[in-house]
Amino acid sequence: MAHKLAFIGFGGVGQGLVDILLDRSDWLRDKFGTEFQVVSITDLYKGSIHHNDGLDIQQARKLVKETGSLNDYPESEGLVKGWDSLTTIQNTNADTIIEITYTDVFTGQPAIKHCEEAFKNKKNVVVTNKGPVALALDELEELAKQNGVRFLYEGTVMSGTPALRMPLTSLIGNHITSIRGILNGTTNYMFMRMEEGLSYEEALKEAQEKGYAEADPTSDVEGFDVLYKVIILAKVVMGESLTKDEVNRTGMASVTERDLNEAAEEGKKWKMIGRLEKTEQGLTASVAPEKVDEEDPLAGISGATNAVTYECDLSGPVTLIGAGAGIPETGFALLIDLLNLDRDNQ
Ligand code: HSE
Numbered sequence: 001m002a003h004k005l006a007f008i009g010f011g012g013v014g015q016g017l018v019d020i021l022l023d024r025s026d027w028l029r030d031k032f033g034t035e036f037q038v039v040s041i042t043d044l045y046k047g048s049i050h051h052n053d054g055l056d057i058q059q060a061r062k063l064v065k066e067t068g069s070l071n072d073y074p075e076s077e078g079l080v081k082g083w084d085s086l087t088t089i090q091n092t093n094a095d096t097i098i099e100i101t102y103t104d105v106f107t108g109q110p111a112i113k114h115c116e117e118a119f120k121n122k123k124n125v126v127v128t129n130k131g132p133v134a135l136a137l138d139e140l141e142e143l144a145k146q147n148g149v150r151f152l153y154e155g156t157v158m159s160g161t162p163a164l165r166m167p168l169t170s171l172i173g174n175h176i177t178s179i180r181g182i183l184n185g186t187t188n189y190m191f192m193r194m195e196e197g198l199s200y201e202e203a204l205k206e207a208q209e210k211g212y213a214e215a216d217p218t219s220d221v222e223g224f225d226v227l228y229k230v231i232i233l234a235k236v237v238m239g240e241s242l243t244k245d246e247v248n249r250t251g252m253a254s255v256t257e258r259d260l261n262e263a264a265e266e267g268k269k270w271k272m273i274g275r276l277e278k279t280e281q282g283l284t285a286s287v288a289p290e291k292v293d294e295e296d297p298l299a300g301i302s303g304a305t306n307a308v309t310y311e312c313d314l315s316g317p318v319t320l321i322g323a324g325a326g327i328p329e330t331g332f333a334l335l336i337d338l339l340n341l342d343r344d345n346q
Contacts, residue, residue, distance in 0.1 A: 089114060097114070183324060
């Protein structure tokens, strides 16, 4: 039987997943016995289409690429146009809702509401949206459990690089005492370009053009994006709940051109670091630019690449390096969750 999907939001990440599904559908079916069928797509700006028997995603993808809208999707018997997000979640026959609207760093809405509505309607939810996971994970997991469905969120930290599943599976049995990493591609790219002589504004413009930055780049440069990822890592990997106010946050603008030059003379690098440390007093968490030594594994991570080091009491430190943003990479993060959902249900 097909695994039916509904997309809530259809920006780059959703289109990235659709491209993977179009490219690999035969292989996914042969290898995993899974047939994914998209029944609903709804987007605040691009419009909304639904069909119980499945949409022609090639056509939808082409239309969005060429016209930026789903409005010209051909009419047919059973096709419904114009449902908003909540109407889609309530009425779609999808098994799984893919929540990929933008992250509101202050309220987590409307994504949290979308997840709640999906669970009440007995649908799994897969997100790359950090808001619901950072702000409401316990409540949402409880609601999912009550309704016999699942909530998966691998792509919320380091896109398709398995920053959450790897420590939970491959590093299982260790006590992880600290997590430290470069968890934002935009700021890491900007520091690199500023070291090469660009101004802050020029570097930010480039990061936006390359698609690394959030819809509102304040979230990247002021450290909210990393703050959310730190909260998610604390909860998911260390089992510790943190509120936004418990994470000390400093934005990258505190680093001046002079600081960058000084670091270069000392053979050091400025990096935006997310940090979690278990101490006798409890868990401490911060997001701040730090001047790191040349021999630190994080010093060599340049451009939009991310890296995270897990300090493990049995295996020793393990550093995971990989993409932290990007369209195919984040689309792939959704695929990891979908395939795991199917595997767990088999
Ligand atoms: N804006 C984020 C980054 C994207 O630059 O890393 C992934 O959260």
